[in-house]
């Protein structure tokens with residue numbers, strides 16, 4: 001009796017899911033007219049998200065090659081983009097549909113269609129319900145509807161102008177110099193315990209300093225530090241932010257106020273307290289900045305100043321009796337305190353691990369490719385003269401634009417390992433037509449249109465037969481005067497920072513930071529992977545590093561499963 005009470009609804013749910021799945025398949029085939037891959041369960045289904053890791057763990061134990069599973073298993077598993085890369089498009093063409101019982105997702109690897117989706121921003125809109133998790137502290141830029149989004153974007157993008165790039169450059173060099181010292185001196189024998197942790201520390205310090213004028217010295221995984229105790233409460237701004245970002249998934253799923261409530265396991269309660277503490281810090285920073293501006297003092301600058309200006313506008317709007325829920329189409333321009341806090345979280349979330357993971361991928365690829373290090377070192381030493389030994393002397397305006405090979409290394413890394421595998425938009429309430437190749441597709445309302453970033457960036461049609469190989473030299477071409485220039489790929493074939501108006505405002509920030517980091521590290525130093533045993537051949541070491549850097553998953557962002565299984569050693573060279 002109890003069994004049938006449980007099994008009955010489960011069976012009914014399964015039959016209902018199958019009916020919905022087949023209904024969606026019919027729409028994809030007959031209305032849109034594209035090839036279909038079925039996935040029996042929608043990836044956003046919560047019970048699926050809880051139980052699926054165990055299921056996949058069991059499946060991984062079987063001695064069966066992943067590529068030999070049928071499509072409906074392969075594409076059912078989250079993170080399939082990083083495993084399949086361009087293959088589904090090579091097999092099925094520039095557009096195909098991943099169909100689940102809950103939705104139809106059109107996957108595009110057609111440059112013109114992708115650019116059209118980005119350009120027609122009112123027809124193909126950001127599916128904000130998928131971004132609601134980011135509302136840890138309230139409404140933010142990522143969850144603002146199209147009409148209201150410019151109000152957030154105006155405030156957020158302004159401080160990322162060219163004016164702060166010198167600051168990003170100088171701070172990145174300062175941090176990179178300490179990282180280099182840590183790797184070269186303290187990790188000389190045993191190797192760097194965690195490249196990933198170190199580049200995360202560097203990226204967080206640059207962000208905290210540039211964005212929020214909170215300056216910290218670099219502390220690497222090889223540097224001596226006080227014994228940490230899991231039970232010790234985090235208190236400083238940096239540690240609090242680090243705890244918040246390290247635990248952003250529980251914080252996104254469970255409000256921090258609930259996490260700090262009674263009966264919570266110790267670990268989660270600590271995360272909740274960090275969430276609350278980070279809000280206190282934001283209140284304090286905002287109050288201090290407000291006071292400074294009111295007293296006619298200059299304020300700290302950076303994004304805090306922009307936020308305070310927007311808060312002052314908001315307070316005036318409220319004093320005029322404006323509806324706090326009104327959106328910018330009704331004339332509202334300021335940001336409320338909650339919106340500011342939420343956007344501060346988003347900037348930290350969007351700007352930290354994206355950059356840090358990219359640098360980690362970069363480092364391991366460099367360790368596997370000593371010739372690229374020489375090639376890079378050649379450029380750095382040509383651009384920076386032999387007597388400019390102090391990084392403080394490296395002028396952003398004259399040096400940064402000349403470091404084309406450093407930029408090439410960054411672009412090539414983002415080509416193979418973009419932080420976000422596919423950028424979602426959807427038709428929401430209205431059907432749209434869209435040209436793909438020689439055809440015009442009718443895309444019904446409520447259908448997702450994914451710009452398949454990872455697929456098109458590794459598609460042999462656009463990147464050649466070695467599309468899956470990390471080869472930064474592909475980004476360098478020569479102009480008529482024989483000078484090196486950056487290759488400009490066809491529009492819609494390279495967009496790790498997304499494209500169109502809702503692209504990443506931190507693009508230049510990330511470029512300046514990465515180039516400064518590479519220039520500082522590879523001017524007089526080289527990295528190599530530490531051998532696991534005396535007789536390990538160079539080829540075996542290289543294969544081990546490549547296996548590590550290509551063992552990737554999609555856990556909010558693209559990242560390596562276990563980057564610390566390779567230890568890197570940093571050596572000085574004579575140039």
Ligand code: HEM
Pocket residue numbers: 141142153156207346347350351352354355358414418419420423424496497498501502503504505506507509510
């Ligand atoms: C290599 C580094 C980075 C990569 C690959 C990257 C990538 C992206 C992508 C793909 C988006 C669009 C997301 C979407 O539409 O779903 C985005 C948005 C965003 N990024 Fe970045 N990002 C990087 C660094 C940064 C940095 C350093 C900052 C700030 C300091 C930043 C701030 C933002 C913000 C605020 C948004 C939301 C923009 C909006 O909704 O209008 N990003 N980023």
